[in-house]
Amino acid sequence: QVTLRESGPALVKPTQTLTLTCTFSGFSLSTSGMCVSWIRQPPGKALEWLALIDWDDDKYYSTSLKTRLTISKDTSKNQVVLTMTNMDPVDTATYYCARTRLRSPPDYWGQGTLVTVSS
Amino acid sequence: DIQMTQSPSTLSASVGDRVTITCRASQSISSWLAWYQQKPGKAPKLLIYKASSLESGVPSRFSGSGSGTEFTLTISSLQPDDFATYYCQQYNSYFAITFGQGTRLEIK
Numbered sequence: 001q002v003t004l005r006e007s008g009p010a011l012v013k014p015t016q017t018l019t020l021t022c023t024f025s026g027f028s029l030s031t032s033g034m035c036v037s038w039i040r041q042p043p044g045k046a047l048e049w050l051a052l053i054d055w056d057d058d059k060y061y062s063t064s065l066k067t068r069l070t071i072s073k074d075t076s077k078n079q080v081v082l083t084m085t086n087m088d089p090v091d092t093a094t095y096y097c098a099r100t101r102l103r104s105p106p107d108y109w110g111q112g113t114l115v116t117v118s119s
Numbered sequence: 120d121i122q123m124t125q126s127p128s129t130l131s132a133s134v135g136d137r138v139t140i141t142c143r144a145s146q147s148i149s150s151w152l153a154w155y156q157q158k159p160g161k162a163p164k165l166l167i168y169k170a171s172s173l174e175s176g177v178p179s180r181f182s183g184s185g186s187g188t189e190f191t192l193t194i195s196s197l198q199p200d201d202f203a204t205y206y207c208q209q210y211n212s213y214f215a216i217t218f219g220q221g222t223r224l225e226i227k
Contacts, residue, residue, distance in 0.1 A: 037216070047155075047163065047206055049216040060214030063120055096162055105153035105210045107174070109162035 002026035004036075004097050004110035011116050012087050018115060022080040022097030026108075029055055029075050033102035036080040038071065040093040041112075048093075052100060053080055089117045121145050121209050125219035131227040136197045140222045142207035144188045151211040154183055154192045157221075158203045166205075167192065202226055 008020035020038070027034055038050040051071040052060045061069045070083045080097060094114045098106035122145035132138050142152065150170040155163035165174045167183035170190055180195040194201055207219040 035213070039216075046220045047208075047218040049218065052214050052216075054214075058214075063215070098162075100213060103151075103210075103213060105165060105168050105208055105216070107165050107168075109164075112162055 002099060002108040004099060004108060006095060006097050006110045006113040008095070008113055008115065010114060011118065013119050014088055014117060016087050018082075018084045018087050018091070020082045020084075020095055020097075020113065020115075022082070022110060024078050024080070024097070024099065024110075027099060029053075029073055029078070029080070031055055035100040035102070036073070037098050037100045037106050038080075038082045039096045039098060039106065039109075040091075041096070042090075042093040045093075050084075050095075051082060054102075087117045091115070092117045120215060121148060121211060121217050123207055123209055123217050123219040125205075125207055125222050127222060128220065129223045129225060131225050132197055133227045134197050134199060138194050138197060138224065140192045140205055140207075140224075142185075142190045142192070142219050144190075144209055144211075147187045148209045148211035150186045151209055152183070152185070152190050153208045153210065154181075155206045155208065156201075156203045157206065163206060197224075 004024040035054040037052045053071045068085045073080045094112040096112045098109040100106045124143045152170045154167040157163040171183045205222045
């Protein structure tokens with residue numbers, strides 16, 4: 001059974017760095033073809049893909065946010081971490097992690113975690 | 120980045136209706152297109168992948184078609200549980216995924 005769960009602060013201040021952790025089970029990020037993506041959704045708005053890390057530790061980022069994002073993995077802990085620097089109120093959103101496989105769309109998603117950026 | 124445009128933005132329909140949602144890509148994505156259903160406060164649920172393949176467990180009233188730049192999601196006979204927001208997503212490059220802006224399907 002594949003499950004993912006996001007964790008991190010519910011509230012961050014402008015200019016701070018956000019760190020989110022995705023803890024998963026039911027698959028291994030050391031398996032060839034396996035990846036984890038981060039996707040966010042501002043309240044009432046559409047989904048936006050942020051980043052992906054694959055089984056080979058290759059990392060890919062949204063063109064518009066790449067200077068602010070870092071994705072990493074700890075295969076032994078079944079965790080993927082996303083950091084986003086210089087947070088702004090427009091970054092207020094629900095942040096999801098999702099399992100992704102080579103040549104497949106994200107299939108299993110976490111429940112999401114709402115992050116509010118406010119002073 | 121590849122842009123995805125869905126239409127309509129909102130669709131009003133009744134239980135039992137047949138509905139179609141369209142998604143257009145700004146460049147060819149072959150068949151690397153997925154459709155998701157999202158209900159308020161929930162994560163998106165994968166319905167269709169590779170343009171027309173039904174994800175396991177998804178009712179057969181959902182179907183997808185298209186290739187290249189134009190795609191459709193059809194629900195053959197709307198059920199009460201189907202009223203939600205639907206998103207298309209391209210994964211032509213799995214490391215540069217983009218979503219459509221969503222189509223809200225509401226009860227007429």
